[in-house]
Amino acid sequence: MARGRFVAPAVVGIILEELLERDIACAPHVLAGLAVDLDAHAPTVREVVESLTPEQRHGHRPLPSPLPLVPSIARRFDTVELESRDRQLLLALSVSLEDDLEPLLAFDGRTASEVAAAPVGDRLRVHAGRVRFVDARLSIWIRATSSAATTAVVHERLSTVFRARGDQVRANWHHARASLEGDPAAAPELIDIAGQLSDAGHPERALLLAREASDHATASDRDDARLVAGTSALAAGFVSEASAWLNALYSETSDPRRSRGLGALLVAQTLAQGAVPEIDPSSLRPETDDPEDWRHWTRASALVAVMCAERGDRRGMRVWLDALREGAARTGAERELRDPAIALSWLIAGDRDVDEVAGSGPVSGGMLSALRAALHGDIDRARRLLAKDDSAIGSAPDPLVPGYEYSPIIQAYRRVVDVLLLAWRGDIGLARERLIQAALVLPVALPFAGLGVVLARRLDLAVLGELGPFSLSLTAALPNGARIDVLVDRGIQSLLAGAFHDAAATLRLWAELGSPRTAMSVPAIDELALTVEARPMTVGSIEPPEIALAQRLRVRIATAGDARWRSERDAVTEAARTLASPFTRARVETMLGTQHAIHDDHAAARVHLHRAERLFEVSGATAWARSIRDRIDRLDAREGSIVPAADPLSACRAAWSLALTARELEVAMLAVGGSPNRDIAEMLNVSVRTVEVHLGWIFTKFGVRSRVELTVLAHRTDHHL
Structure with missing residues (x-):
């Protein structure tokens, strides 16, 4: 990727969306890198992406180097004519590891002023001792239209330049690239420098050198190259590439390199599969x-x-x-x-x-301490601990991930944790913004079994009300074996759109499939617990105490039938005021408002719903705020009435289906429809006594004492969902 340049998230988002319309998905960090290398020229980016393998598009393998000469680049430079000297200068720049100006001037023999005055000067941008192409696509065209012999000559000349400057690393690199046959003598130095680059947090460059070393190495040097290539690939997030290199190492050698690569191999296989x-x-x-x-x-x-x-x-x-x-x-x-x-x-x-053990480094130290602080309720301290470790990373090696402290894969883990902490704190808009920024440069789909992808989807829904191009592209980048709870996402989208019956049906299907959830709690659809039995969706997940408290409050609201509602509402309202997260409190306020409306206390319902709307806006969850505004408008219309559904009491049926067994639901809906017990027994082919027993359980679950109260509750529930 061209260094020192950046493409705006909006530009990347537009191209991602265009690709998705063509049924092509590309990981955001891969596309962002291509956009930089291709001057954000959308048609060229699309053509290059289409030429890649799925593993390359998803970031599981590195991009080809050089990038392919696609038709739009060929057309762009089809009429370009260059002097031989100028062409060699451009080719030297395109194959260089760095963009330093001085070595290129030494290669060319002209001064910076002379180069600028020459025709080639119009194609170069020189600043502060650095040089790059005015149009980055020219680098691809130059390399594709230069012969192998010409390229080898340029590499050898660059090798001479760097050797004279005392830069043995780049001298060896270019000498190896110039060799049309294997050069075993170049391998050890390349391997050594590749290892140093990987440890210093430059795994893509390290992989490049290690792959070159492998092409030239023999015997044990080749195994060393495989080891460095595999570990560097994993550090960069190229999990399929890492698995391939380390598999070859592990299956073909029995020396200590096997044990050195074991952990990386198992992690790479896990992330790839x-x-x-x-x-x-x-x-x-x-x-x-x-x-x-x-x-x-x-x-x-x-x-x-x-x-x-x-x-x-x-x-x-x-x-x-x-x-x-x-x-x-x-x-x-x-x-x-x-x-x-x-x-x-x-x-x-x-x-x-x-x-309460203490570790060192970014994972066994910083990340562990941050998560522990969050679970103790101090999310601000958790974020400080995570940020503090960024500055101490060089002086605190991590015994769990030695050599990976600077790597993109570890940085991806840390950024996902930071986004999670922001979501727990209720800063939904900021969390989404930070996740998109991280997704532009890091493989955020890999950490915590896809937690970054789940967060991207939930944050999109909270802010946009639908899945955006970043979250959809990240979803496609997940390994085939990864599972995320997409049904919950559909339920949230339906709930925000006011389609409660579809949301409830989706939630039931999710429960029947085993209620898949992330290891760490993310915003779900606990609002659908309204009028149902307590089924906490955060069981088995970890979350701060405030989120656990909010869940308990939602359960209390949901399970408070008519008889208990008066005693529960004030206590829950007081407890809700202790919630510091605006997003978390807004969801409790939403349920309070809805329950007040169901109990015909419209004045109190408006108070709670207006609070929820403002709190959602503060948190940046604009889609949730719009949804609450729609509820308030329906409440203002006439006792919360909505356009009658084709199926009377359809919203009530969906809500009650979560609390009742299938047979209890049939009995309940027939009862509120006015059918006497004997008719219900005949329709369901059961005894009257069985119907009475079912009604008794139904009354108990909903806190009512008669058919009349059950019927009133049914109509209230249907109106206000």
């Missing part, structure tokens, strides 16, 4: 007494345990944690590796009572 590989950790246990082999196996066990926790696989997590304990006991890594990894795994798995 969407599920943790079914492997017994004991089958991978080192066969030697070498402490380093055991340390690598121990770290791999810790990483896989965390992967299992992210996916809600407690059984697998326990198996790998047992392996971690065994390895830590042999290597003395209890404090630095075992304790933080166990604490992080159990915390992600939903156990709030994890030991």
